[in-house]
Amino acid sequence: MIEWSRVNELREEVGAEDFNEVVELFLEEVEGVIDRLRTDPDRSQLEDDMHFLKGSALSLGFSAFSKLCQTGEKLSSDGLSESVDVAEVIRCFEQSKTVFQSELQENLAA
Numbered sequence: 001m002i003e004w005s006r007v008n009e010l011r012e013e014v015g016a017e018d019f020n021e022v023v024e025l026f027l028e029e030v031e032g033v034i035d036r037l038r039t040d041p042d043r044s045q046l047e048d049d050m051h052f053l054k055g056s057a058l059s060l061g062f063s064a065f066s067k068l069c070q071t072g073e074k075l076s077s078d079g080l081s082e083s084v085d086v087a088e089v090i091r092c093f094e095q096s097k098t099v100f101q102s103e104l105q106e107n108l109a110a
Helices: 004-014 016-039 043-059 063-077 086-107
Strands: none
Touching (some): 004 016, 004 043, 004 086, 043 063
16 A cells, blocks of 8 residues: 555655655645545546646555556546546545554654
């Protein structure tokens, strides 16, 4: 669900001091889109939302979430946005976030 090697790579790229800030920003931006999808899943904007979520997820190692968003982006670009399971996207994000937050400290490279 989480690609910990990517998380550690990001931490090395931004530095240990700035890593927590990057994580906070990531979660804040992604949760903004997730909240909008929860309340008003505008299918006309879904391809862009899935693209944004996919890229954000990749940068922080949320691999399962990223793959699901990639599928949603592809369906949307093919004119099948109604086929995207938005509820599953939201569930996967929530699960990924929970795993990430609970296992982060034990998976960070020293």
